[in-house]
Each structure stands twice: as C-alpha cells, then as structure tokens.
Amino acid sequence: MAVYKRTYKPYSGELTANWTRFTILPRYSLAKIFDSKILIGLLLVSLLPFLVAATIIYLTHNPIARTLIGMRGENILSIDNRFFFQLLKIQGSLAFLITAWIGPGLVSPDLTNNALPLYLCRPFSRVEYVLGKLSVLFFLLSLVTWVPDLFLYVLQGELEGNGWLMANLSIAYAIVAGSLLWITVQSLLALALSAWVKWRIAASGLMFAIFFVAAGFGETFNQVLRTYWGHTINLVYLINEVWADLFGVPTNVSFGRRGVGDPRTLSVPLGVAWAVLLSVCALCLLLLNRRLRAREVVR
Amino acid sequence: MSSEGLAIPMRAKAEGYPWQLWRTQLLTILRLELKRNFFKLRGFWIYLLAFAPAVIIAAHAATSRGRCTLEEDTTILAGIFELFYLRLGIFFGCMGIFTRLFRGEVIEKSLHYYFLAPVRRELLVLGKFLAGVIAAIFFFGSGVLLSFIFMNGHFGQAGRQYVFAGPGMGQLGSYLLVTVLACIGYGSLFLLMGILFRNPVVPAVIILLWESINNVLPAMLKKLSIIFYLLPLCPVEVPAEGLGTLFTVVADPVPIYVAIPGLLCLSALTLFYAARKIRSMEISYGTD
Amino acid sequence: MAYAANQSILFDNVSKFYGDVLGVNRISLAIGPGVTSLVGPNGSGKTTLMNLMTGLIWPTKGSVRVLGLTAQDPERFFRLVGYCTQFDSFARGVTGREFIYDSLRLHGLTHKEAADRTQESLERVNMTEAADRKVAAYSKGMRQRVRLAQSICHHPKVLVLDEPLNGLDPMARAESMALFSALGKDGMHVIISSHILHEVDRISDQVILLNSGYVVAEGQIQGVRDEVKEHPMQIMLRCSHPGLMAAKLFAQDHIMEAKLHDDGRGMLIRTRDAGRFYSQLHEIVLEGEIDLEAVAPADDDVNSVYQYLIGSEGATV
Numbered sequence: 049m050a051v052y053k054r055t056y057k058p059y060s061g062e063l064t065a066n067w068t069r070f071t072i073l074p075r076y077s078l079a080k081i082f083d084s085k086i087l088i089g090l091l092l093v094s095l096l097p098f099l100v101a102a103t104i105i106y107l108t109h110n111p112i113a114r115t116l117i118g119m120r121g122e123n124i125l126s127i128d129n130r131f132f133f134q135l136l137k138i139q140g141s142l143a144f145l146i147t148a149w150i151g152p153g154l155v156s157p158d159l160t161n162n163a164l165p166l167y168l169c170r171p172f173s174r175v176e177y178v179l180g181k182l183s184v185l186f187f188l189l190s191l192v193t194w195v196p197d198l199f200l201y202v203l204q205g206e207l208e209g210n211g212w213l214m215a216n217l218s219i220a221y222a223i224v225a226g227s228l229l230w231i232t233v234q235s236l237l238a239l240a241l242s243a244w245v246k247w248r249i250a251a252s253g254l255m256f257a258i259f260f261v262a263a264g265f266g267e268t269f270n271q272v273l274r275t276y277w278g279h280t281i282n283l284v285y286l287i288n289e290v291w292a293d294l295f296g297v298p299t300n301v302s303f304g305r306r307g308v309g310d311p312r313t314l315s316v317p318l319g320v321a322w323a324v325l326l327s328v329c330a331l332c333l334l335l336l337n338r339r340l341r342a343r344e345v346v347r
Numbered sequence: 348m349s350s351e352g353l354a355i356p357m358r359a360k361a362e363g364y365p366w367q368l369w370r371t372q373l374l375t376i377l378r379l380e381l382k383r384n385f386f387k388l389r390g391f392w393i394y395l396l397a398f399a400p401a402v403i404i405a406a407h408a409a410t411s412r413g414r415c416t417l418e419e420d421t422t423i424l425a426g427i428f429e430l431f432y433l434r435l436g437i438f439f440g441c442m443g444i445f446t447r448l449f450r451g452e453v454i455e456k457s458l459h460y461y462f463l464a465p466v467r468r469e470l471l472v473l474g475k476f477l478a479g480v481i482a483a484i485f486f487f488g489s490g491v492l493l494s495f496i497f498m499n500g501h502f503g504q505a506g507r508q509y510v511f512a513g514p515g516m517g518q519l520g521s522y523l524l525v526t527v528l529a530c531i532g533y534g535s536l537f538l539l540m541g542i543l544f545r546n547p548v549v550p551a552v553i554i555l556l557w558e559s560i561n562n563v564l565p566a567m568l569k570k571l572s573i574i575f576y577l578l579p580l581c582p583v584e585v586p587a588e589g590l591g592t593l594f595t596v597v598a599d600p601v602p603i604y605v606a607i608p609g610l611l612c613l614s615a616l617t618l619f620y621a622a623r624k625i626r627s628m629e630i631s632y633g634t635d
Numbered sequence: 636m637a638y639a640a641n642q643s644i645l646f647d648n649v650s651k652f653y654g655d656v657l658g659v660n661r662i663s664l665a666i667g668p669g670v671t672s673l674v675g676p677n678g679s680g681k682t683t684l685m686n687l688m689t690g691l692i693w694p695t696k697g698s699v700r701v702l703g704l705t706a707q708d709p710e711r712f713f714r715l716v717g718y719c720t721q722f723d724s725f726a727r728g729v730t731g732r733e734f735i736y737d738s739l740r741l742h743g744l745t746h747k748e749a750a751d752r753t754q755e756s757l758e759r760v761n762m763t764e765a766a767d768r769k770v771a772a773y774s775k776g777m778r779q780r781v782r783l784a785q786s787i788c789h790h791p792k793v794l795v796l797d798e799p800l801n802g803l804d805p806m807a808r809a810e811s812m813a814l815f816s817a818l819g820k821d822g823m824h825v826i827i828s829s830h831i832l833h834e835v836d837r838i839s840d841q842v843i844l845l846n847s848g849y850v851v852a853e854g855q856i857q858g859v860r861d862e863v864k865e866h867p868m869q870i871m872l873r874c875s876h877p878g879l880m881a882a883k884l885f886a887q888d889h890i891m892e893a894k895l896h897d898d899g900r901g902m903l904i905r906t907r908d909a910g911r912f913y914s915q916l917h918e919i920v921l922e923g924e925i926d927l928e929a930v931a932p933a934d935d936d937v938n939s940v941y942q943y944l945i946g947s948e949g950a951t952v
Contacts, residue, residue, distance in 0.1 A: 148552075250447075252548040257439045264431045265399055265435075269403050272406075272407045272427070273403065274414075364744075367693065368710070376741070457725060460738065462709075464722075465712070466741050629692040629693060630692065
C-alpha cells in the first residue's frame with residue numbers, strides 16, 4: 049500500500065541517564081504519600097524523640113539553662129553510646145509504624161490494578177522497580193533515624209568539644225549502620241508482603257502480625273521448651289542485639305524470677321542475629337522476584 | 348421464559364414472618380462464607396496462629412523427660428493462653444477473619460452480589476458474623492484444646508488425675524469459654540470496623556495498643572477493653588514480671604455473672620450497630 | 636405514555652452527588668415495559684442511574700420506586716429485579732455454575748430447584764460446557780455471559796444491564812440482543828446501557844439520553860428526533876429522475892438541501908418539516924413522471940439523535 053507522507057518519527061531527542069530512571073517512582077510515590085494526613089502525623093511524632101534528645105543534650109551542656117528551669121544536679125543523662133542506643137530503639141519503633149502504614153501501599157495496588165505490566169513493558173526492569181519503591185521507604189525512614197541522629201551526634205560533639213567527635217566515631221558508625229540495617233529489613237519485608245498479599249490492608253495487618261505475633265510466638269517457644277532460641281523469630285529482639293553490639297552496650301537484660309543458669313535468660317549469639325536478619329532480607333528478595341512479573345497466571 | 352419473579356416459598360410466609368426463608372438464607376450465607384473464606388490453603392496463617400503453640404507444646408511433651416513439673420507447666424500454659432492466644436493469636440486471627448468478611452468483598456468487588464440478592468442486609472451481617480465465629484472458635488478452640496491435652500498428657504497418670512479428678516477439666520472449660528467469648532467479642536468489633544473503615548488496620552492497631560497497656564491503665568479506663576473482662580475468667584493466674592509490674596494498676600475483677608452477659612451484650616450491640624450501618628452502605632469500589 | 640406506578644420504574648426528582656461531584660441531577664422519569672436504552676457519553680450518569688434503580692447507591696435527594704417497591708424491602712424487591720453490573724469480578728475460586736446456583740439458593744430455593752434453574756440459565760447463554768470451570772479462567776465474553784445468566788436466573792420482571800455487550804463476539808452479541816428483545820416483548824422492563832448504538836437502536840422501544848447527569852431527552856426514538864427541530868430531518872430517496880425530483884421539491888420552502896448521489900439515482904434530502912415533505916412526495920409520485928424506488932429516514936436512529944443532542948463536544952440543546 050502506498051504511503052503518501054511519512055510524518056511519524058520516533059523520538060530522537062536527548063534521553064535521561066539509565067541509572068536515574070528508577071527515581072521516577074519515588075518522585076510520584078512521595079507526592080502521593082504526603083497527601084496522607086496520617087503519615088504527616090506519624091512523621092511529626094517521629095521527630096519528637098529527636099527534639100527531646102536535642103533538648104537533653106543542650107541542657108546537659110548548659111548549667112544556666114538547667115538552673116533556670118529548676119533542675120538540680122550536675123548531669124541529667126550521660127550522652128554516650130547508651131543514650132544513642134536508646135534513642136535509636138525508640139526511633140526504630142516509630143520507623144516501623146511508618147513502614148507499616150506506607151510500605152503495603154507501594155506494590156499491592158500495582159498488582160491489584162494490573163499496573164505492573166505498564167511499568168515492565170517499557171525499558172524499565174524489575175530491579176529498577178524495586179529500587180524505586182525501596183527508595184521511598186529509605187528516604188522516609190532515614191528522615192526519622194540516622195539523619196536526625198547524626199545531627200545530634202554532631203551537636204553533642206560541638207557542645208562537648210575536646211575531640212569528642214573523633215573519639216566516638218564508633219557511635220556515628222553504629223547509628224548509620226544500625227539504622228540502614230533496620231531500614232533495609234523493614235523495607236524489604238514491607239515490599240515483599242505487599243507483593244505477596246496483594247490486598248493493602250491485609251499486608252498492613254501482616255506487618256503488625258509478623259512483629260507482634262512472632263515475638264509472642266518466640267516467647268512461647270522459649271517458655272515451653274526452656275530455651276532462648278525462640279528469639280530468633282523475634283525481629284525486634286534480633287535488631288536490638290545487633291544494635292547493642294554496634295553501640296557496645298550490654299545485651300537484653302531480663303528482670304524476673306528466673307534463676308541463674310535458666311537458659312531462658314541467655315541471649316541469641318550475635319552471628320545468629322545477623323544471619324537471621326540477612327536471611328529475612330534474602331527471603332524477601334526471593335519473594336519479590338517471584339511475585340513481580342509482567343504476567344498473571346490464573347489457576 | 349416467564350418474568351414474574353420467583354415467589355417467596357409459600358411455607359415461608361406463615362405467621363407473617365418468613366422464618367423458614369430466613370433460615371434457608373442464613374444457612375446459605377453460612378455455607379458460602381465457610382466454603383469461600385475458610386478451610387482454604389490461603390488461610391494457613393490462621394492455622395499457624397491457632398496450632399503453632401500446640402505443636403511446640405507437643406514437641407515439649409515428647410522431649411521433656413521429667414524435667415518439668417505439672418505446676419510449672421500449668422503456669423506456662425496459662426501464660427501462653429493469656430499472652431499469646433488472647434492478646435495476639437485470637438486478636439490477629441479475628442482481625443483477619445472478620446475484617447475480610449465485608450472489607451475483603453469490597454476489595455474483591457463482589458459484595459454487590461449479596462446486595463442484589465433478596466436477602467435482608469441485617470441477615471447478611473448475622474450470617475457472615477456466625478460464619479466467622481464458627482471458624483474462629485473451631486480453629487482457636489481446637490488449638491487451645493490440643494495445647495491443654497499435650498501439656499497435661501505427658502505427665503501420664505499424674506496428668507490424668509489432675510485433669511479428671513482435679514481442677515483440670517474446670518480449667519479446660521474456662522479456657523474454652525474465654526476463647527469463645529474472645530472470638531465473639533473481637534469478632535463483632537472487627538466486623539463493625541470492616542464495615543465502617545476503609546482501612547480497618549488503623550483502628551485495630553489502636554485497639555491492640557490499648558489492650559496491651561491495659562495493665563497500667565487506671566481502673567476506670569481498664570473497663571473499656573475486652574481483655575479486662577476476659578482475664579478474670581482465666582483459671583490460672585499468671586504472675587506478672589518485667590518492668591510492667593512496676594506500673595500495674597490493680598482493679599477489682601469483674602464477677603463472672605457480669606463479665607459474660609456484659610461481653611455478650613456488648614457484642615450484640617456492636618452487631619446491631621453494624622446491621623444499622625450496612626443498611627445505608629453503598630457500593631463504591633474505588634481503586635485501593 | 637403514562638404507566639401505573641406498579642407497572643413502571645419511577646424516578647421522582649432524583650439527585651445523586653458523590654461529595655462535590657454530580658452524579659445525576661433532578662431526574663424525573665417513568666420507564667415502562669419494553670426495552671429502554673440509556674445512552675450518553677462516559678460520565679453522563681448511566682451507571683449512577685442504574686445503581687440508584689437497584690439500590691446499590693441511595694439518592695441524595697428524591698426517591699426511586701421500581702414496580703411500586705423500593706430497595707429498602709430487598710426480599711420483595713430483588714425477586715423482581717435483576718442487575719448485570721459493569722463489575723467484572725467474582726468471588727474467589729467459584730465456578731460459573733456455583734455462581735448462579737449460590738445466587739438462587741439465596742432466593743430461598745431448594746437444592747433441586749436451584750440446580751434446575753441454574754442449568755436453564757446456562758443453556759440460555761450457551762455456557763453449559765464451561766459452567767464447571769472456575770470463572771477466573773474464563774475469557775471476558777464468558778464472564779459476561781455468566782453474569783448475564785445470573786441476572787436472569789430468577790426470572791425477574793425488571794432487568795437492568797450495564798453495558799451487557801462488552802467483550803462479546805458478534806455472534807454472542809446478536810444472541811444477547813435477540814434475548815433482550817424477546818424479554819422486552821414478553822412485558823419485562825429491560826434497561827440497557829450500551830455504546831454500541833446501532834445495535835441497541837434495533838431493539839429499543841424507547842431511549843433516554845443523558846449528559847453530565849441530566850436527562851437530555853427521553854421517549855421513542857422517532858419522537859425524540861421529531862423534537863429536535865434545530866437539525867433538519869435527513870431522508871434518503873432513490874428514484875428514476877433525482878434531478879427532476881430535486882427541482883420539484885425545491886419549490887417548497889421547507890426543503891433545505893438536496894444532495895445527489897454519485898450513482899445518479901439516489902439523493903439525500905434535508906427538510907425542516909418531515910410531515911409536509913412526505914405529503915409533497917406523495918403528490919409528486921402521483922404525477923407519474925418519477926418512479927420512486929425507496930424512501931427512508933437517514934437520521935432518526937439513536938446514533939443520529941446522540942450526535943445532535945450530545946455530539947462529540949458534549950454540547951446539549
């Protein structure tokens with residue numbers, strides 16, 4: 049068939065760099081996410097520990113301010129590795145709430161509404177898709193964990209002086225490494241559940257269930273079998289163990305009736321904690337690999 | 348094909364109320380819900396919640412070899428029941444089962460088939476609730492029963508003596524009663540949440556946290572929780588431990604003749620409110 | 636045409652707002668038996684009207700009664716009403732047969748009665764062979780047919796069909812249209828919304844045109860067309876001497892245009908007054924100079940009425 053005019057031409061202009069393509073997802077996801085009042089509320093609440101800690105650090109180095117507000121005594125708290133460890137524990141819990149709220153809504157709507165083929169039929173790989181979704185959580189969770197904590201670290205260093213910063217570099221390392229580990233575990237878990245369950249509400253519920261129920265189940269395991277290995281399915285316990293090691297503080301202390309030598313008072317070895325956390329990440333990646341396909345199989 | 352519409356079965360119109368029709372419809376809804384939503388492979392998480400403790404206790408029974416006492420195991424079982432089953436297992440199990448009954452159908456865009464059937468919406472609420480309760484009681488009741496059997500069974504004659512001639516049967520009865528009441532109480536609550544809220548997880552988490560801190564709440568606020576009415580019905584007291592003991596507020600326990608009817612009334616009121624709300628519910632399947 | 640309240644579907648000043656968004660506004664309609672088409676562009680309110688009719692949504696204002704009943708009395712209402720919605724979704728894991736059977740059991744039928752009627756409806760839509768497979772494995776057309784079967788299985792008096800021809804192949808469409816036509820002739824109220832205008836045109840007794848939530852026109856198609864005075868009637872003629880015919884017709888002032896066809900025998904006439912045109916044509920033919928082969932209106936179908944009243948820009952009269 050003869051063609052009169054060939055006016056259609058494919059685009060031949062400048063293209064963006066390949067490695068930046070995944071940033072399209074977080075750009076739109078974040079714009080949509082910040083419409084949520086609940087997220088704004090959670091972010092504000094998550095900043096409270098930072099504000100309280102900053103106040104404590106300031107007061108610790110300012111006797112006049114302490115006197116003005118009627119506080120007696122030399123120091124309120126010692127701003128050391130324990131301080132940052134406790135702070136990270138609180139922030140970690142709040143980060144979990146943010147993940148449970150945001151995470152399930154990242155992948156499941158794409159699967160439920162058959163939007164995944166729309167992404168994958170373009171020069172956009174599954175890896176870029178996962179990276180894009182992960183970066184949303186990384187950004188938000190970093191805002192409430194290591195970013196403000198590093199600020200506090202620097203603040204403490206500046207107020208303390210005497211080379212405190214360099215002498216306590218391990219704290220900075222612990223803050224960043226510990227936060228990134230927890231962010232990675234939570235984010236991958238949220239995405240994997242979101243991809244597996246397809247119903248956003250169920251994925252949210254499952255996030256809570258995995259943390260709460262696993263902890264309860266692990267404790268049941270320990271009580272019945274008089275052991276401590278039940279803690280290996282308690283992600284909160286494991287991350288606390290890792291953080292305690294990174295920050296150089298004693299591990300979980302048990303108050304209670306149990307006597308010395310009761311295996312239930314012992315802690316899970318650090319290597320096991322790391323192994324379980326990394327295994328969870330690997331399992332989540334496997335699940336994502338399995339679920340994120342451009343086709344649907346009906347059984 | 349005639350187009351007169353199917354007549355209401357004549358026998359159902361006796362006495363002005365179609366009791367027979369309602370019975371048929373209720374049984375149909377029960378059958379449909381039990382077939383579709385329960386006893387399926389994708390419900391394995393409920394089986395896990397219900398039976399995992401029993402599996403662990405069975406492992407303990409098989410390997411303990413006299414290293415534990417009946418008294419100790421009874422206390423541990425009580426702890427498992429109160430801290431795992433009541434606060435976590437039944438809570439999350441009911442959350443999953445009951446929020447799915449309506450909210451799940453909205454997500455799957457299949458609720459309108461029920462709304463287009465000649466079934467009163469109140470009957471639909473009742474039918475779905477009963478299906479959820481049957482499933483929840485079956486799973487968690489069986490889990491509790493098995494846990495009890497395994498925990499006491501491995502003591503041999505002493506265990507049998509304790510169960511059949513001692514307080515054991517009474518304890519089992521109490522555990523099963525509390526399980527039933529918990530399933531009914533939490534079930535009605537989550538059913539209502541599934542109707543009222545687009546995302547019922549948010550209020551569910553608030554309730555979870557509220558129930559978790561029940562120990563440290565003032566006496567007046569304690570009464571605003573399901574767990575407060577259930578715990579006094581548990582047969583064995585679990586000694587508190589940990590930091591929580593420092594902040595625990597002790598309140599007068601509710602008598603059994605108040606707790607049971609009270610919980611049932613609360614559930615009935617919740618269901619009544621759910622039935623009222625569903626009458627005005629509209630089908631609007633937005634994108635999730 | 637006026638119908639008794641218990642023989643019609645009545646909308647009494649019905650409005651429906653979704654928050655600030657208008658669904659339908661101040662709709663007053665009386666729909667009688669026969670096949671009624673709901674026609675309008677996307678977002679005009681067709682599905683809203685159907686959902687209001689069947690109680691899936693409630694009006695913000697006004698009332699809806701179907702054969703004297705409201706959806707607040709579901710036990711009587713839904714025995715008489717069947718609705719094949721636009722939602723292409725089913726309960727998980729269900730087969731086609733189970734889907735229809737379960738619906739009939741909810742009507743209170745015994746197992747045998749429900750099974751028999753299930754078979755009957757499946758035969759009606761030619762789905763008996765695939766009935767025992769899971770619906771999730773059906774093609775779009777098969778899912779459409781099974782939903783149609785479910786909506787008619789209880790022999791309703793009012794059948795509401797939201798785009799029932801979606802996904803159907805031409806054969807299935809023709810069969811479905813024949814079925815709807817037969818149901819309409821049987822005295823059933825059949826309300827159809829469809830974008831396949833030429834097909835609904837063939838079987839519709841009346842049409843309701845909607846645009847932006849308002850009823851633009853309602854009634855029999857020819858009647859609606861006659862009301863649209865702004866657009867002259869177009870009539871196709873075939874005769875032995877089209878030029879002579881045109882000359883004679885142009886003697887009258889109501890003829891706007893006469894376009895001759897390339898084949899030399901056909902012509903398209905545009906006239907402001909169809910009645911006078913036909914009388915004049917009658918006289919011309921009786922003069923004996925011109926042999927008339929065919930005469931037919933060219934634009935009194937749903938498609939033309941849609942274009943005139945709603946058009947591609949959504950403009951209204």
